[in-house]
Amino acid sequence: MKKTLLIGISLIILGAVALGLSQYTYKTEEKVFELGPLKATAEHEKKLPIPPELGWVLLVGGILVVVVGELKK
Numbered sequence: 001m002k003k004t005l006l007i008g009i010s011l012i013i014l015g016a017v018a019l020g021l022s023q024y025t026y027k028t029e030e031k032v033f034e035l036g037p038l039k040a041t042a043e044h045e046k047k048l049p050i051p052p053e054l055g056w057v058l059l060v061g062g063i064l065v066v067v068v069g070e071l072k073k
Contacts, residue, residue, distance in 0.1 A: 004069030011062030018055030
């Protein structure tokens with residue numbers, strides 16, 4: 001496969017995933033205190049919103065890359 005086709009398909013997949021998810025959730029661990037062998041940590045859940053516009057831009061961009069790559073053959 002050509003590079004442009006792989007890039008286009010990757011952008012289409014990323015765009016579809018971005019449209020399917022409204023936010024990305026991840027967890028971080030924070031050290032509260034440490035006293036010798038005694039340790040305490042706190043786990044925090046953080047959310048990163050994914051705008052639907054980003055998904056559409058990736059999806060349309062991927063389609064354009066595939067179409068332009070096929071036209072150049």
